Amino acid sequence: MKLPVDLTCVMLGIYDKLARVSSLVLMSTAMANFMPSLGSMEDNEMLLNLAALGIFVVTIAGNVYIHIVQILNYFDTRQTLAEEIGSTVLMLLSVLILCSSAVIVPTAKTYIESQYNQMHKRVSNDEQVGWGSNFAIDKLRIVVRRYWVMAESGSPQFVIARSVTCVTSGVMCLLTALTLLEARIRSPLVYKTARRTYCNYKWSINWILVIQSIGVAIGTIAPLLRWFNAAIFKSSKIGHKSFKDEFKVEAYWTQTLKHWRDSPLPLKIGHHKFRKVVHDAKRLLLNFCIGVQILIVLANKLVLLISAIFVKGVMFCFCDIKYLEASDSDESDGSMDFSRYVLLLEGEAELSKRTLKNICNEVDKLIQIGKNKQSNNLIRLLHKSVNFDGVREFDSSEIRSLNSQEPPNCWSLPVVTLTSIAISLPNITDCKSNKLLSAVSEGLYFAKLIEKNVEKNGELVSIRNAADVVWVGLELYRKWQDKDLQTAGLKGKTHKETLQKLSDIAEKTVTNFKTDTNNFLVQDPLNWPVKVIAANSMYRITQTILLADKDDHLQIDEELFERLSIMISDILAACLTNLARVIIFKCHNCSINDRERSMRQAAVILGESEEIIEILEQRELQAWIQKKHLILEGGERL
Structure with missing residues (x-):
């Protein structure tokens, strides 16, 4: 002008x-x-x-x-x-x-x-x-x-x-x-x-x-x-x-x-x-x-x-x-008529x-864009999960607590901790480790999305931050708490030695925090630093695996790696059952000015997760049929 x-x-x-x-x-x-x-x-x-x-x-x-x-x-x-x-x-x-x-x-x-x-x-x-x-x-x-x-x-x-x-x-x-x-x-x-x-x-x-x-x-x-x-x-x-x-x-x-x-x-x-x-x-x-x-x-x-x-x-x-x-x-x-869902002004x-x-x-194009970005590595990992037993197996109640109160868990923290343990195992090829990291990376994208949208009060922010910090070190540098998981100093001759070393490092981190910090921060686990929260998770999970190893026959590294992969798959599968809820949540839970942007995200997420939802849907259906079959068998025996 x-x-x-x-x-x-x-x-x-x-x-x-x-x-x-x-x-x-x-x-x-x-x-x-x-x-x-x-x-x-x-x-x-x-x-x-x-x-x-x-x-x-x-x-x-x-x-x-x-x-x-x-x-x-x-x-x-x-x-x-x-x-x-x-x-x-x-x-x-x-x-x-x-x-x-x-x-x-x-x-x-x-x-x-x-x-x-x-x-x-x-x-x-x-x-x-x-x-x-x-x-x-x-x-x-x-x-x-x-x-x-x-x-x-x-x-x-x-x-x-x-x-x-x-x-x-x-x-x-x-x-x-x-x-x-x-x-x-x-x-x-x-x-x-x-x-x-x-x-x-x-x-x-x-x-x-x-x-x-x-x-x-x-x-x-x-x-x-x-x-x-x-x-x-x-x-x-x-x-x-x-x-x-x-x-x-x-x-x-x-x-x-x-x-x-x-x-x-x-x-x-x-x-x-x-x-x-x-x-x-x-x-x-x-x-x-x-x-x-x-x-x-x-x-x-x-x-x-x-x-x-x-x-x-x-x-x-x-x-x-x-x-x-x-x-x-x-x-x-x-095609289906959607005209009755059109919003119009008076007399328009x-x-x-x-x-x-x-x-x-x-919206069909947005869903197709999501389909083109489907997580193939994650889908292969989810096929390893038969049920959701890994959700209760990764942390045993028999393990003694390092503090009077335990920090709560989110979905991503145990997944990241289990992946760190799997990567640290001796005699595991880089090819297997890289495939697991790729699958977990794709799974954490959905897990974080679910945690952010499902948890409304924000109490688990510090737990999610701990998972994020650990994952950055693991994915980029193959490190946990600045300890290189690929070095001989951390890896033992057997997986038990490696697990014990990780457990000792984690226990020492939590113990030092308890002795060097005032009582107020120690009593509330949600106020712990992210490294202490991650260390507490590592201690409990490694001790749980070592406890299970005492009861079972001696496992080779490949068997334990596969067992950890199945456990990770179970946890992610249980987490991803909330995907439909998150998509619906994103569809309507926003202000009028942000609604279109949120709906675009929901459509893309639907396309990205369609095959995942179908896998979990079939698993739920199989579990329901199996449960019905057991009930019928029990009725016949009675």
């Missing part, structure tokens, strides 16, 4: 004037693209942005008209005068429409959120995603699609983007772009003898004109498509409503202004008469704003209706409109079948 506000330079060249016009057109184009972003703003943020933008645009318009007055006495000053004035008027109207759209944002958010909560209750009652059913993954996929349609149709940006004011901004964006195109074609042809540039900007004017023209061309695409799609859909509905219904101004357009009008004054004024005068003045001003808002809405609806009639006439010349209506109505044939036209299909296709 440097050129339109520069009053110090008299720009008489033909390209100089075109560059000023392109700057004004680019400003209108930017505002048309900016309009849907109003939905993502909070009320105060929106007010500040619009105030700043309004001051900026009014300043530009004022400088443009001052510049026009300055150069009226120059020869050939009217070469692009009409285009400058027209572009400035359209720019001011764009700001007015932007403010009109901003007024409905708080009311629209409240209405959509209320509608979303009602729909959420219906979805929760209709579909119960649980284990033990061959269709659990299919139900989960359907539920994600339903929540996706709710999130996308109820997105504040999308609500603003499909409003009549946004449609009108598309028309204005097209008009400004055509104004620039007309000026660029007409001026060089009509004024062939005029100088191209005649100002202090010299050769840079050419680059400014080219770059801004490209910006206008690209920026016009999105607003134009919004207008065209709305006009096509509206053209198929012409005649379905009465004239009165077509131009009905819904309550949400003026509800915020009426609330401001009827609310008490925010200022404390002592004198009763003066307070009454100020309040009446406020009511008078806001009544005027309500009237302007109604006129703007009616004008926008008229623009949409005229656009629809125009598009219908154009389409009638090239193809049969009935064919378009039929093809649009057949878009959803053969339903989404076209084509738009709804595009919304559903988008």
Whole structure:
């Protein structure tokens, strides 16, 4: 906007004037693209942005008209005068429409959120995603699609983007772009003898004109498509409503202004008469704003209706409109209908079948992106788990505690500790170790996701941090507590010696902490340093394995490595049974502004974990059949 506000330079060249016009057109184009972003703003943020933008645009318009007055006495000053004035008027109207759209944002958010909560209750009652059913993954996929349609149709940006004011901004964006195109074609042809540039900007004017023209061309695409799609859909509905219904101004357009009008004054004024005068003045001003808002809405609806009639006439010349209506109505044939999960404002036209299909296709693409990133190493590891016995076997109650209170466990800490032990075993090839590390790395991605979303009170943050610290050292450096697991100093000749060394190091770490720290921190395990928490876990798990070794026959390193791998698989499998719960949690447990982002994450996670959920689903089904079979056998014996 440097050129339109520069009053110090008299720009008489033909390209100089075109560059000023392109700057004004680019400003209108930017505002048309900016309009849907109003939905993502909070009320105060929106007010500040619009105030700043309004001051900026009014300043530009004022400088443009001052510049026009300055150069009226120059020869050939009217070469692009009409285009400058027209572009400035359209720019001011764009700001007015932007403010009109901003007024409905708080009311629209409240209405959509209320509608979303009602729909959420219906979805929760209709579909119960649980284990033990061959269709659990299919139900989960359907539920994600339903929540996706709710999130996308109820997105504040999308609500603003499909409003009549946004449609009108598309028309204005097209008009400004055509104004620039007309000026660029007409001026060089009509004024062939005029100088191209005649100002202090010299050769840079050419680059400014080219770059801004490209910006206008690209920026016009999105607003134009919004207008065209709305006009096509509206053209198929012409005649379905009465004239009165077509131009009905819904309550949400003026509800915020009426609330401001009827609310008490925010200022404390002592004198009763003066307070009454100020309040009446406020009511008078806001009544005027309500009237302007109604006129703007009616004008926008008229623009949409005229656009629809125009598009219908154009389409009638090239193809049969009935064919378009039929093809649009057949878009959803053969697939589940999600139209009843679309969130709409009061009196808003339903989404076209084509738009709804595009919304559903988008979530399918996200699920497919997740499928392409499936964790193959983790899946192979989970196949080793037959049941969930490893969850109770990794820590024996017979092991004496190093403190009066034991820190609680999370899913990831025992997995990381068991992996550290497995890597430290002698006579284990690097190939096996690397495969286990890769599988555990993929499993920890889901485990951390589950821990973060399932645990609401945040009590296990220190336990999760301990797992993270240990895993960084293990994955990157093959170390535990800065002790290299691959060196001969830590590895014993047998796995029992190695386990005992790890146990002694862990016990010493916890004991030193108890003797060197005040009693308050020692008594509450959640306040322990992460290294002490990790050491306590290592001590208990190594002692549990050594205790089990006394009862069993002597195992070779490969057998113990396989046993630890199965234990890790059991723990991860038990943890991952919460994946469906996390996906559903991410679908609906977020604010309206973050809902779309959270739903994208849920869709990708569903794609990444589909095969994992199917494996665990089959295991649950087999366990249920086995349990039923044992019950039947017991009944026959009785």
